[in-house]
Amino acid sequence: MKISAPQPMGSYNPDDVTFLLKNLQSVELETSTEDREKAIQSGIHYSEMLPVEYRPTAEYLQLFHETLRQTAEKVALAAGKAAELIIRKRGTKVVLVSLARAGTPAGILMKRYLQHVYGISLAHYSVSIIRGKGIDENALLYLLQTHSGDEIQFVDGWTGKGAISQVLAKSCADFEKKHNIRLNSDLAVLADPGECSETFGTREDFLIPSACLNSTVSGLVSRTVLREDLIGPDDFHGAKYYAEWAGEDVSQLFVDTVSRYFPSIAELARLQAEQHLNAQVEPSWRGLQEIGHLQSQFGIEDINLVKPGVGETTRVLLRRVPWKILVDRLDNPNLKHILLLAADRQVPVEVSPGLHYSCCGLILPRRDESV
Known part of the structure; x- marks a missing residue:
């Protein structure tokens, strides 16, 4: 089967990334947070609808810019170390494949690091992966047709409890059974607080500024969508391009700001990558073990209702109906935006x-409509 070439999409420079997504820009898919929560917990899959995009307050946007100034060098080092690990493990005949959408800016940073420091220009794509449904198979077939002989390196922004790592591993196993083609399901991430990846920049659960916002820091692209009436058998998974948010877009600002630090962190990134490889770091899945304890403590049967880590907690506050937020300590500098959002939505901490x-x-x- 010959997969059609993708159409241009998103606000990033085309040299930075190609989205393998069907543009559903004209389709009304947004559902209010309350209605969406009811639908998800009643069994409708989250990929069949989109949350209403959160419009940040002036105070919240200011916090994003402050956080970016404070953490840009740290994010650059995480991206640099992850990129160093990729070429040490896989060589340079590699295609970077980000998992939309949190993976997209992370993939751009890793691509830019290798370009700036080594003059290596790797192709970079962003594809959809959906919990419970898997990765976009048509996107994988397109990549294999277009980049025959190159290896695929999957990229994401961070890990929470490792759910997407597990979905990716299963998707690759299913793909091999169906097509007799083996893909490496190693997932390179900027931050791995869940301790479920072998290729990461750091395991500190710190605030990556791109976690603060939604489409306006992800190329104006929505979460991905998979619905039979919208996505045909030969289509890529779908997403919306929010061109109307162009005036508030900080996608380019984020990757440009972080990229400026690559020359100064390159030596340390190389050193940390060598130390990482010498230590033979492996996943411990420690985060997943803690989730089990939290489920027992709070009587939550569905593991998908527990969202650990700064990135995932931010998502809960931006597009779900939170019950409460747990924090390790109130003076943790990574939690300023979490506390601001929780106060705004009157969620107990x-x-x-x-x-x-x-x-x-x-x-x-x-558990019932009265809850």
């Missing part, structure tokens, strides 16, 4: 000493 992550978002199980 509880200190949980000894928490493995900086924070964790809990979604209230809707």
Whole structure:
């Protein structure tokens, strides 16, 4: 089967990334947070609808810019170390394949690091992966047709409890059974607080500024969509391009700001990558073990209602109906935006000493309509 070439999409420079997504720009897919929460917990898959895009307050945007100034060098080092690990493990005949959408800016940073430091220009794509449904198979077939002989390196922004790592591993196993083509499911991430990746920049649960916002820091692209009436058998998974948000777009600003630090962190990135390889770091899945304890403590049967880590907790506050937010300590500098969002949405915050992550978002199980 010959997969059609992708259409231009998103606000990033085309040299930075190609989105393998069907543009559903004209389709009304947004659902209010309350209605979406009810639908998800009643069994409708989250990929069949989109959350309403959060319009940040002036105070929240200011916090994004402050965080970017404070953490840009740290993010650059994480991207540089991850990129160094990729070429040491896989060589340079590699295609970077980001998981939309949090993976997209991370993939751009790794691509730019290798370009700036080594003059290596790797192709970079962004594809859809959906919990419970898997990775976009048509996107994988397109990549294999277009880049025959190159290896695929999957990229994401961070890990929470490792759910997407597990979906990716299963998708690659299913793809091999169906097509007799083996793909390496190693997932390179900027931050791995869940301790479920072998290729990462850091395991600190710190605030990556791109976690603060939605489409306006992800190339104006929505979450990905998979619905039979919209996505045909030969289509890529879908997403919306929010061109109307162009005036508030900071996607390019984020990757440009972080990229400026690559020359100064390159030596340390190389050193950390060598130390990482010498130590033979492996996943411990420690984060997943803690999630089990939290489920027992709070009586939550569905593991998908527990969202650990700064990135995932932010997502809970931006597009779900949170029950409460757990934090390791109130003076954690990574949590300023979490506390601001929680106050804005009147979500209680509880200190949980000894928490493995900086924070964790809990979604209230809707056992009946009165909840």
